[in-house]
Amino acid sequence: MLEVLIIKIVLAAIVLFAVLNLAGLHTWVERKQSALIQDRIGANRATIFGFRMLGMFHGVADVLKMFTKEDIVPRGADRSLHTLAPFFSVFFALVTFAAIPFGDRLILGDRVIDLQIANIDAALLYVFAMLSLGVYGVILAGFASRNNYAILGGLRATAQMISYEIALGIAIIGVVMVYQTMDLSELVRAQGRLLGGWLPLWGIVTQPVAFFVFLTAALAETKRLPFDLPEGESEIVGYFVEYSGMKFGMFFLADFLETIVVAALATTLFFGGWQVPYLMPDGFHFPWGAVLAVPNWLYVLLGVASFSVKGLAFCFLFMQLRWTLPRFRYDQLMGLSWKGLFPIAVANVVVTAVVLVFLGKAPR
């Protein structure tokens, strides 16, 4: 029992370390990637002992600044809720990672370790529950600030997130129907099958429409451009106007964390998670018949690497989209969700169901 506990703690530490560092790096990536896109150089002035490290220390400098800034709670605001709101945001973004498998079973001696912090059999439900709870941080921030603009921002955020969650959830139903499991580990394992002996049966192959709906809705869930109406730091007043210092920083951190969650989810659901094409637990089985044996540790390592590469590619894509597209107008935002994504997602579910029945794959 103690051993299991230690294993889980180590796994959680690894995941938290990776995810929090990645979120911190996102501030650097955001600056540098936008700079490269716009033919600029980007922040490069912070130095430690004369080393610039491509401007990476700006993130450190930001955090130091945030921590040393005065923490202001507006007069008449609900003190406890005002303090609690950013914690809610970050907490629910972080706990989501618990159910995401980042590698296949690792065999250490006679012990089999699932590379997943919590092996829940309804992991998908858990993940979406936690993602949805993230809206609490936002609405609480708006509500507790005792500022009309903040509460309007909070309401905007709530309406947006709830609208897109519906499209998101229905898009996922298609995936669940095809793979017939809610367990994310099983879902990833099911994506390892090959179609016609050569095409990996990833979610993008079986559910391309659901993938696009999921990507759009998930992008809206992260509250980043082109769906950043809840915040709109530079133009519209968002739900965190009354926040300063690290509490404000935590909202930003939550944004980056949600981006990573969504990237990890897109990888898990549609890009085969830790699957490497043609890599089975005992080695590569190429479609032309060649077999290359691979030891278990290398197999698991390749899986983790595959998961990381795919997730980072999605992070890159989201960042690229963020610097490509202009912000939606609010009615366009709502129209896209209710008139665009929602009907498409429902149609996708219906078509998937019909196809499954005709293929005889429907459960009886």
Add this chain to the structure above:
Amino acid sequence: MTVGTEGTVGTGGAGGAGRPAARSVKVVRRPELTFWEKLYVPQIICGLKITTSHFFRNLFLHIAHRLGLRRYLRAGVTIQYPEELRPLMSRYRSRHRLTVREDGTPRCVGCMLCETVCPARCITIVPGEHPDPHVEKYPVRFNIDLGVCVYCGYCVEVCPEDAIRMDTGILDLSAYSREAMRLDIHELMDPKLRKPLETCSLDFPHQCALHQGSMKGSWKPLQPGTRPATG
């Protein structure tokens, strides 16, 4: 153009009173989105293509620059100011300087034309007698108050001796006091000098601001016989 009684816009007022003048209205049609554009996703991909091509081009160039390759291609339009200066046009009007003869005396002959033409009245000259009868005068004191100067360049235009120029390329003119904005003859003759000045660098007699405005220097080391002839 006259406005007719019917409220229409006529041309030249030549139209008959009974019929409305011919109107020319340019209708600007908003471009309709095609079906392909309304799909939105292809257009997003087109946009992504642009940003991504910029991203990878600049990323490649930055890496190449680190390795010392392709230096002739810029990977960004940013000019990193204090280290890297924007190239100036050759006729750009920057901070003034007084041109210097070969013997280290100012070319200025104290004719007061620049002081007279200056619209901002920022130039103050005190002329003195020059030992060379061909030169007649020279500035004992030459001050320019940069806090007042409007950089019109008239002083350069008007100078008959090419004694004042605005070609130092110095742009970072800022100071904590009005006093520090005043340039005296030391700084004008040597644009490399910056306040606070410590030692007087001039030999010829001048009202030295470094010595509370008292006369310093002499023509002794610069006797007319030993100097190269000046036109």
